[in-house]
Amino acid sequence: MKIVVANSKGGSGKSTLVLALADMLPYVQVIDLDTQGTITVGACYTKRHLPVSEEEATAKYIIYDTPPYHGEELRSYFDTADLVLIPVKVSYPDLLAVKAVVDDLRAVKMANKGVIVYNEVRKPHNKTYHEVKALLSSNYKDIKKATTELSNLVGFARILAEAVHGQAKQEILSLIKELNILL
Template sequence: MAGRILTVAQQKGGSGKTTLAAHIAVALGRMSGLPVAILDVDPQGSLGTWFEAREDSLGEDATGLAFRTASGWGSRREARSLARDHGFVVVDTPPKTDTDAKPAIDAADYVIVPIQPTPVDLWATKQTIDLAARESTPALLVLNRVPPRASLTQEMAAAIAQSGYDALTARLGNRTGYAASMGNGQTVMEAAPSSKAAAEMATLIEELTRRIG
């Protein structure tokens, strides 16, 4: 049985897409015990740069992940090839372009859409949701970089529910630990395993794996 392909996509820039992709990949590997691969489809190559830092930090044989790159229509073929040998494949896509994101979304079992809790971000997310719908791929929103102002977050959660979009209840706070750990090729689960950020990621992965099976 092929593994699950999870494509992280968001047409709006600045959503924390690559950071979320890296954290999901590492957390899935640690919590599921299954082999995980990451596929960088973004021409900016941020996920690849993170993986190189990970190799430097942990050693080439200790990353816990397989890594590949692809572009355009090749991403669909590469994702499906990786899924034959891995329990999960996490794909990072470029913002603001349907051409490169579409094949990766088409290949996916689920699209994970990070969204900051602001009205502008919710409006901009419609483009990504529509793209997933055209490829008949279910999309799950993840509230990311959530500020401590509970009132705005609750308002946005209600707005998401009213929009009809499917979203995880687990949320990730606006914490410096996520970005700081990425600089060393790691994630918060490794750099700060006792932190609130690490606990948030564990909660998110528990909910995500329940949802995707």
Template sequence: MGKVITVAQQKGGAGKTTLAVNLAVCFAKQGLRVALIDSDPQGSLGRWFMTRLDRLGAPDLEFSTASAWGVGYECKKLRQSHDIVIVDTPPKVDSDLRPALREADLVLIPVAASHVDLWATDGVLDLVARESGRALIVLNRMTSGTRLSDEVALAAEGVAQVASARLVNRVAFAETLGQGLAAAEGRGSAATEAKALAAEVLAVLAE
């Protein structure tokens, strides 16, 4: 039976969709059967998928949408036929998020180089503790060598488990997203970072 990864953060612009896309592509490139669920009404993940479908001509990932309360059904169904199911959620923390957290084997919480982003994890972590219990903070859009990034990274370690792999604030992540691609499909630093994070997430899931 497949594993479910839910990407959640109550603050908008934290990079949930970017994270979901790059992990999905990394996993698929390793030969895993990957499904994506977009439960965010904004539909960014769905638009990325359709752009990718137009580009490739055939899907290399499964995709579905679900309302907040339909996520549980979709996860249970897709677990049966896929190795990994990734759920992209809307930027809020309320009862609507519970089904996606309840189904998760692991909740990923992207945090950008901002104390505001870190503060926004409190509500998510509280719900995770009640519903699934497993969370991993992913430092996203970091600026290497800055005091702020170092401060946020250090503070995050006092809140929850933090992934060793980080995604730096690179144009490649945003640029590839708009093309229906993932930075992980390139050869630069962004690809290296995405692949390192994917390997770490798989290792955590295997624990």
């Protein structure tokens, strides 16, 4: 199963979601398409999920981390993906930025593979949270939104230091279950 994690908005939580999923899935390999090399450099310290090349990727689950920009190159990865996860922080700048990745998905007729995953959600929910979610629902009816939301948690913030744990681990397991990722 090929899972591409994408959003051209920098800092939306792509690399965090890639590592958290990789921590919880069996037989997993990660491909780092981002020249920033968050996961490649991170693996030197953590010894977790050292990325492989496309040729070396033979595991049951292959997760792609992608850079904070969009365009032709990324579209070719969407083309063969089973799932495109789009982590989105529930703010107005992030709402506006979603358009680019959704346009890319629609361009390759892969909107049905896209899933928005609300990330770094804080409680109590504020007015912006409700407004942005309503706007995402009305503007992107063709893109699924995961019911499982990822909270603002230290278990995610420390993903480059230690494997996902605590409530963050429970949320990732819930996301994996909801999206039927474990075949």
